Amino acid sequence: MNVTNAAQRNRGTIFVEDASVIDVQSFPGKQFVIRLHAAKCAARATAGSFIHIQCDETIPMRRPLSIMRVDVTEGWIEVLFKTVGEGLRALGNKKIGDAVSVIGPIGHGFVPSSERPRTLLIGGGVGIPPMVFLAETLHEDNFDWHPLVIMGSEIPFPFDMTTSAIPTPWLADEISGSMPLLESWGIPSRLASLQGYDGCFRGYVTDLARKWLMSLSKSELAEVELFSCGPTPMLKAVASLAREFDLACQVSLEEFMACAVGGCAGCAVRVTSSDGVAMKRVCVDGPVFDAATVFAE
Amino acid sequence: MRLDSPIVLLSGCVGFGEEYTRIEGFSNRDAGAIVLKGTTLEPRLGNPPHRVYETPMGMLNAIGLQNPGVDKVVDEILPGLDFTETRFMANVCGSTIEDYAAVTRRFDDSPIDAIEINISCPNIKEGGVSFGNYPEMSAKVVAACRAQTSKPIIAKLSPNQTDIRENARLCIEAGADALAVINTVMGMAIDAESRKPIIGNVRGGLSGPAIKPIALLKVHQAYEVAGPNNIPVIGQGGISNAADAIEFIIAGASTVGVGTALFYDPLVCTKINDGIADYLKRHNFASVSDLVGTLQY
Numbered sequence: 166m167n168v169t170n171a172a173q174r175n176r177g178t179i180f181v182e183d184a185s186v187i188d189v190q191s192f193p194g195k196q197f198v199i200r201l202h203a204a205k206c207a208a209r210a211t212a213g214s215f216i217h218i219q220c221d222e223t224i225p226m227r228r229p230l231s232i233m234r235v236d237v238t239e240g241w242i243e244v245l246f247k248t249v250g251e252g253l254r255a256l257g258n259k260k261i262g263d264a265v266s267v268i269g270p271i272g273h274g275f276v277p278s279s280e281r282p283r284t285l286l287i288g289g290g291v292g293i294p295p296m297v298f299l300a301e302t303l304h305e306d307n308f309d310w311h312p313l314v315i316m317g318s319e320i321p322f323p324f325d326m327t328t329s330a331i332p333t334p335w336l337a338d339e340i341s342g343s344m345p346l347l348e349s350w351g352i353p354s355r356l357a358s359l360q361g362y363d364g365c366f367r368g369y370v371t372d373l374a375r376k377w378l379m380s381l382s383k384s385e386l387a388e389v390e391l392f393s394c395g396p397t398p399m400l401k402a403v404a405s406l407a408r409e410f411d412l413a414c415q416v417s418l419e420e421f422m423a424c425a426v427g428g429c430a431g432c433a434v435r436v437t438s439s440d441g442v443a444m445k446r447v448c449v450d451g452p453v454f455d456a457a458t459v460f461a462e
Numbered sequence: 463m464r465l466d467s468p469i470v471l472l473s474g475c476v477g478f479g480e481e482y483t484r485i486e487g488f489s490n491r492d493a494g495a496i497v498l499k500g501t502t503l504e505p506r507l508g509n510p511p512h513r514v515y516e517t518p519m520g521m522l523n524a525i526g527l528q529n530p531g532v533d534k535v536v537d538e539i540l541p542g543l544d545f546t547e548t549r550f551m552a553n554v555c556g557s558t559i560e561d562y563a564a565v566t567r568r569f570d571d572s573p574i575d576a577i578e579i580n581i582s583c584p585n586i587k588e589g590g591v592s593f594g595n596y597p598e599m600s601a602k603v604v605a606a607c608r609a610q611t612s613k614p615i616i617a618k619l620s621p622n623q624t625d626i627r628e629n630a631r632l633c634i635e636a637g638a639d640a641l642a643v644i645n646t647v648m649g650m651a652i653d654a655e656s657r658k659p660i661i662g663n664v665r666g667g668l669s670g671p672a673i674k675p676i677a678l679l680k681v682h683q684a685y686e687v688a689g690p691n692n693i694p695v696i697g698q699g700g701i702s703n704a705a706d707a708i709e710f711i712i713a714g715a716s717t718v719g720v721g722t723a724l725f726y727d728p729l730v731c732t733k734i735n736d737g738i739a740d741y742l743k744r745h746n747f748a749s750v751s752d753l754v755g756t757l758q759y
Contacts, residue, residue, distance in 0.1 A: 177484070178484060178485075178486050179484050179485045179486070180485075180486050181485060181486065181487060181727075181728055181729055205486070219726070225519070225670070225671070225702070225723075225725075225726040226516045226521060226725065226726070227725065227726070252516075266727070268485070268728065420511055420512070421511070421512045421513070421514050421515055421516075422514070423514045423521060423523065423722075423725045424475065424481075424724065424725045424728075425725075426481055426482060426484065426485060426728065427477055427481040427484075428475055428476045428477045428481040428482055428724070429474060429475055429477075429514070429523070429525070429725070430474075430477070430499075430508065430513070430525050430528050431513045431514030431523055431525060432511075432513070432514070433508060433511070433513060433525075433528060434511060435507075435510070442507065443507070444507050444508050444528055449481075
């Protein structure tokens, strides 16, 4: 299967590319989507992998950003970020034609299993990008996946919400806000927020996810796997939900990063497996981990 | 010991020697030597997150010597390294003088080319103070290691002390064949909102361009002692480009250490090598050694 094989490729070569900015879109809440021409990176990226980007020549430390979309033919990658400090603010100020140095693609991505085709993708805030990448990968794969995407945000979503034409009988009709891109791929998506946005579920992504899971039969549940990226409290809640329904769950983690290629061990997190406790590097051992190994009961 | 390039890749920045070779365009051959991750007698998990944090023109790190222990390094990692590409040096750490001696003895019976002694580790028998901050304690560590090996020994000196010259003198008397100057400068970062330290270990080592002026002075002071004894100094601390490297050589360094700069640009070694060669040609120096310690005042 293409998807699972592709995810394994990222133990391979990492490229250093002088990428050029080919599009910049800004959204409320200081959110930006930047499209970069970085052909080598695009050719090898998989859902869950990331780039280590130099925001500006005056700020030498790089920032890790999840890849949201790639076009291998046109050689571009797209990233979404919210400006939190000086570095990403500088990146948000980039104009079409500007050059930025990119290292990538880096990391083990998500690996869906054909035994669990009902993939539930849960993205929160700036954790949305890898969920979009995974959804597009499943959409383009020749296997019959059944993805559902749930996104949460406490600031306006970084896209112009559309009303979904894909029915979700497990949910009230008025909760029909969705991401246009996913809608165009025929993938159902629903949005959650505590802010009371029109068309969105008022509550947490995990509350919305629970509604769907409770609508499934036992045999359907056996075909479900969770994939998630977002703030740590959300990932903990997703891991807890997976445990509650006895589901497999893969989460993409974030940590301050220096080298991003496994050289410094600066981004290590505590992982517990049958081999015992270990400190694993988010950059090259992850960023995707089995949720049960990083969030204890 | 002759090195093919004056660049030494620094301990803690390049893992166990193979991590950066995944990057297209990077070669271990571009460095004269590579110092492996700090190694202790027993395996160590290292510190909890956060382990790294960006600061103005630099970064703090407190990795906590995560390593699999010297037996695993010698038995499983060293056999996988290509010693025809560059020189590999061990970095020996310990909590007691006996630990340092035992790790050195283990590396003595290995293909490693030289042994760097990281005397900045905390001494658990003296309340956790760093061996390296006290000249007598530093010399005791060096002497204990000297007794265990005939391989070249490098003492990595701390900047966190009153007079580095005295420390250099005692380490040379104790049998050091070379000095590495400087290790990181101790610092901390605080999150004012939570009033908590950002680094999991509370304190960490500052590296990057921010410490370059400190390092230049310490290198020059160490050279005043080492030069007359024909003891080479590996100058390190914030070197990011060829101009920085040349300044360190003029201050008295025979070779230059590169660490944090790799995080900015993984392909920086070739640029530094080319820049040094260009400088030597422009100023009619036949080799790097002719430029060492030529500071005029």
